[in-house]
Amino acid sequence: MNIFYLLPALTLITITFGLPIIRYFWISFHASSLLTGLEYIPNYGSNWLRIIGDDRFWRDTIQTLRFTGVSVSIELIIAILIALLLNQKLRGRGVIRAISFLPWALPTAVMALGWRWIFNSPYGPIDQLLNLFGFASLNILSEPRLSWIGTVLADVWKTSPFISLILLAGLQTIPNDLYEAFILEGGTKRQAFFRITLPLLEPYILVSLLFRVAQAFGVFDLIQVMTGGGPAGSTESLAGYAYLNAMRFLDFGYSATIIVFSFIVLILVCLIGWITISNSKRILSS
Template identity: 50%
Template sequence: MNNQRTGWILLFPALLLLFLIFLYPITRAFGLSLFTENLGTQLQPVFSGLANYQRMLGDGRFWQSMSNTAIFTIVSVALELVLGLSIALVLNQSFFGRGIVRTIAIIPWALPTSIMGLAWAWIFNDRFGVANDILQRLGLIETGINWLGEPGLAMVAIIIADVWKTTPFISIILLAGLQSISRDLYEAHKIDGAKPWQSFSQITLPLLMPQIMISLLFRFAQAFGIFDLVQVMTGGGPAGSTETVSIYIYSTVMRYLDFGYGAALVVATFMILITTVALVAWLFNRTKWA
């Protein structure tokens, strides 16, 4: 009994902080989303029921930001998983200087996303950018491409920057998984006459599944909420073509001072995120026990 009380005392400060910074804002958004609170109401909350959600259904900008976010998330996470797994497989081999290569491979993950976003914006600069210069020297293009000024290309540039920045995270997690797989398994499999490709698909992939799922889950949530990279590289442009939901929420609140509608956007994004995560976790658990 006494032990229980001490335990809760030890937990309390941490839980209070988690409540304040994570749970309160989400709960508050649910409440605020039922009010109109913007410049039209002189920033006073006026109860308006589901009006904000009704507005969202017909808000083309919201749907575009959702589809931009979905495209960004699916493409970048898929690329990061494939690249991250390949890099982990390479770093799991034994070779001279492996320690230093492993160290180098982590660096992008540790750097500030916003700052490296600026570095990538510079690389993709339309006039002085090195991306255009290399492509021109290789004879692949004749004149410089306006990477960040063309709708489809701006998304490509952001995805490349994100892949550079976060692939190391997946490599780290998957490499740890690879290291925990016993060498004996491969030896035995080889004696049974298995080809390297068969070892990969029959031993490596199944045993790596937990790590793959966890890194996918983390990356999915982070990519879905992407803000820093887009904000510094394009600000959501050109013509809203890279505007993700986070960027839209931010400008709804901070630029248009539309707090009620911003809260409704938070709720919608939150629900989509949590439902997807729950669905994936449930599917994974089901296949694991089957």
């Protein structure tokens, strides 16, 4: 009987999430492009064969994974530090908290444009500073080996506050008594962090990681504005490639295949992460 209470939520999820995925899956087995007059014509998996042989797709997959892995890791470390700091009883804590969450509140396109100008050579501040001290221009966004780092930096700046917000909420659920008892028993503050704070924060860390990995994996606007996928295609993400195929090339069959494939990759990544975490927990607790 109780299952009926779930119906509204289930319907909503099916409509907004389940159906589109199924539809994309269906489209991925069809040709739908200018050549078919935008009609859906079954092509029996030839989109899937094409994607396996598509170097650009695999390069974009690796680039997206690299972007996600590096930026989310850095964000997590920075976010823990920010959360710990904001959890202290400081004067003007409210103001500091508000300021530190500002980057998260900015629209991505706006802040990406800002970062594009920060990295601009020769007028951006980074370049001006380097030149002032006699160093050569760095040209981060013009150099294929470096430009992805530029996008990671911008992403870290923007989304670390998001993780720290969740972690801060977690920190406030940890009762102070635990620390008092721990110090009384002769533990150091450092030990308290690893024995009390981190373990109790774990569910919050996992939740924020889940959010961030899924979000970073679908990165689009940030890269589109900062580099447009260049130079030499070095910063193109899977979402960017899917967008190009759908909106610019009007090749919806292939675009849908890219989306479904990256959906599968994302699930795999989350699975591997989950297994690693639960394995390491088992080892630690035994």
